[in-house]
């Protein structure tokens with residue numbers, strides 16, 4: 001392993017290969033530059049080091065390939081803080097071609113590679129033991145915005161994208177609740193939010209993608225151009241390619257929204273009203289939260305927004321009398337989109353943000369949602385959640401069109417997620433992870449399907465079952481676009497999952 005003074009702007013001292021420094025002297029006072037890869041020891045070779053025979057064709061990068069402990073440790077962790085797999089190097093790409101160069105070299109030598117956006121996965125999804133992690137944040141430019149679309153690098157966060165599009169009065173149709181996630185990161189899993197009832201998930205609003213395949217080929221794909229790749233990359237968990245750029249649909253952004261928080265003490269009443277408003281589409285967004293009830297047990301918060309200017313009476317017509325428990329507020333659309341910011345800041349300040357997060361999430365079919373959630377909630381205490389949010393709300397399945405974002409059949413589907421935090425007062429993280437597996441198995445028995453961004457390890461057989469009728473095409477795409485199976489092994493989909 002090497003130690004070269006950082007050639008990365010702003011970065012710490014680093015081991016690096018860059019075209020610039022590659023052409024310069026090949027050694028510095030602090031150490032040496034990576035000049036190759038020794039396939040017999042599977043180690044990077046530094047200039048001046050005694051090595052066996054180096055593999056031919058080691059690329060020169062526009063950016064930097066870092067092998068220092070700092071860089072490697074930083075990507076051997078994520079928001080879950082549950083899995084720690086250390087790569088042998090981190091690529092900070094200086095160009096898309098760097099990603100293609102690295103992957104071509106890696107494919108020849110069986111080196112695993114995973115893209116990492118903002119690292120907000122919960123269970124090592126973007127980690128790769130002994131391989132190379134690509135830090136996608138290095139390529140993060142919004143390239144073009146027109147009246148109906150935006151083209152941006154995959155390393156751009158939704159916050160940056162939204163700020164740029166709002167300047168033109170436009171927004172992506174679906175926003176996640178939290179904006180500091182990368183485009184590539186959410187497009188690899190789905191990207192869901194309150195606008196799902198109209199617009200599906202973020203993956204349903206992609207017009208085209210630029211992808212580097214597992215063979216290092218650069219391909220632009222869309223619904224009509226290389227559709228096998230397009231379908232395998234959206235919600236494809238980085239298995240068939242690294243997304244480098246996305247062309248996303250935009251719609252006019254409302255200037256302001258009226259936010260309705262309707263509190264229910266009764267699950268059945270909450271579910272009945274939630275079904276009514278999702279079915280008739282009177283609101284722009286609909287979500288729901290399970291919150292501790294002051295009287296003990298759980299209460300249910302229906303959170304809906306409207307930007308139409310319709311009267312409150314009209315928007316609440318036909319619902320049970322929620323007036324006394326309704327909080328209604330007006331806010332700029334941007335403030336609504338960033339409504340979690342103060343909560344996140346408080347969690348960061350308290351240190352809870354840095355604690356383990358054994359999250360779990362599933363989609364439930366409408367006919368079982370209420371009974372299933374009711375049963376789970378009756379057994380759930382703060383010891384199991386650490387006070388983390390619990391999401392429960394229906395949405396319309398019709399707008400969810402991408403084959404790899406698996407959802408149950410039926411007009412309405414329910415999102416049910418327990419966003420656990422491990423505290424000193426809660427069950428230990430391992431117990432929560434094991435509870436996650438039990439919960440998902442129970443959900444599957446009633447026709448539920450995981451939304452796999454959480455902490456619940458799955459076997460290859462379970463993944464095949466998860467993808468169901470989409471599995472044969474996914475497998476075909478994997479064989480075609482990542483024949484060496486080097487991409488994103490941290491989820492154990494096509495290769496067995498190693499130790500955490």
Ligand SMILES: Cc1cc2nc3c(=O)[nH]c(=O)nc-3n(C[C@H](O)[C@H](O)[C@H](O)COP(=O)(O)OP(=O)(O)OC[C@H]3O[C@@H](n4cnc5c(N)ncnc54)[C@H](O)[C@@H]3O)c2cc1C
Nearest residue numbers: 117118119120121176177178182184185188191192238243
């Ligand atoms: C606080 C918080 C709030 C969240 N809110 C929501 C929400 O409202 N809705 C929702 O749907 N999800 C939500 N999530 C989950 C989140 O969408 C996923 O965990 C997402 O994958 C994280 O994005 P990231 O940029 O951090 O990706 P990473 O964790 O860096 O990567 C996630 C996966 O995507 C792959 N990947 C990353 N970039 C690329 C790329 N360019 N090309 C190919 N593969 C890539 C990685 O290899 C990995 O498998 C939330 C997570 C957190 C921590």
